Amino acid sequence: MNSAEVDAYLNRLGVDRPAWPTVDVLRELHVRHLQTVPFENLSIHLGEEIVLEExxxxxxxxxxxxxxxxxxLNGAFGALLGALGYExxxxxxxxxxxxxxxxxxxDHLALRVRTVDGGEWLADVGFGAHSHFPLALEARGAxxxxxxxxxIVEAGPDEAGVRGGHQVPEAADLDVEMNGRPEYRLETRPRVLRDFVAGAWWQSTSPASHFTRSLVCSRVTEDGGRITLSxxxxxxxxxxxTKEERELGTDEEVLTVYRERFGIELERVPEVRKAVA
Structure with a gap:
């Protein structure tokens, strides 16, 4: 990323360019990303190509x-963090x-981030409803x-995985739990963006992927809540x-919510496309 691209990204997040890649700055960038850049799968249902290139x-x-x-989301956010001096x-x-x-x-892409003031952090702005701030990757307590x-706990062999014929996880694998429930199993070996191309293709084309069977657009609100258009x-x-929901009747209502609540300008309402088996 060049300097102009970094400034444009930070402008979208509403954050000034930081002086140092510290933990506090990482926390601010993380929550602002969740508040301003929606988690959404609209491209799949609008017929837009998903290309994993920076x-x-x-x-x-x-x-x-x-x-x-x-x-x-994590691919772009990782590029920004790298340009700001984070490892x-x-x-x-x-x-x-x-x-x-x-x-x-x-199945999922997350980020390990090292800061100048020490420690390793799990940054994840691409899992939908998840942590608002980075998690201490080396901590094992709540x-x-x-x-x-x-x-974050050391991963052990889960019964469902063994029955399904999966290999016992490597010692370095970690389970990320939310409210006592495992969310995902994380490898600690570094990857590159192109490693995830097959996973992204499967998620965006397979009838077995929940992304091909539903529409979602969601973000964290400034008061710590969440809004979602499904x-x-x-x-x-x-x-x-506290939860509230309402059905939107017209296409104009749907497009207005995308525009006014998520900052997304669309020419037409996306509809779930039938995945090809």
């Missing part, structure tokens, strides 16, 4: 002021399903966050957990 990600997230899913590694994860089974390899109580259902969750 320039294309910046064109989408910064130039077009769109969001994306994990590969795009960043891309990490591959596999997401736990509702049945306790792990998803495909390269970490309280506005998004919930998180814990198809035509607009949901508001306050910081205290």
């Amino acid at each position: 320039k294309r990600l910046l064109d989408k997230v910064v130039g077009a002021r769109r969001g994306g899913f994990c590969y795009e 960043v590694a891309l990490l591959a994860g596999r997401v736990y399903g509702g049945d306790g089974r792990l998803g495909i390899p390269y 970490q309280e966050d506005p998004g919930g109580v998180f814990r 198809g035509r259902t607009f949901k508001t969750t306050a910081a205290d957990g």
Whole structure:
């Protein structure tokens, strides 16, 4: 990233260029990213190509002021952090399903970030409802966050995975838990962006992927709550957990919510596309 691209990215987040790549700056960048850049899968249903190349990600997230899913959001955010002087590694994860089974390899992309004032941090702005702030990667106790109580633990062989024929995890693998439930299993070996191309292709084309079967656009609100547009259902969750939802009747209502609540300008309402088996 060149200096102008960094400034444009920071401008979108509403953050001044930091003097040093510290933990406090990382925390601010992380939560501002969640508040301003939506987690969304609209490209899949608008027929837009998803390309895991730094320039294309910046064109989408910064130039077009769109969001994306994990590969795009954490890919772009990792590039920004690297340009600001952080030491960043891309990490591959596999997401736990509702049945306790792990998803495909390269199911998820998260970031390991080292700061000048010490420590390693798990930064993840691409998992939907998750931690608002980076998690201490080396800590093994409970970490309280506005998004919930998180814990990073050494991964062990889960029964569902063994039954499914998966290999016992490497000793370095970590499980990221939220409110006592495992969210994803994280490898600690650094990867490069192109490693995730097959995973992104599967997520955006397979009938088995939940991204091809539903529409989502979601972001954290400034008061610590969350707003989500799922198809035509607009949901508001306050910081205290209070929830409200309403159905949007017309296309104009849907486009207005995308524009006014998520900052996304669309020419037409996206509709779930039928995935090809």
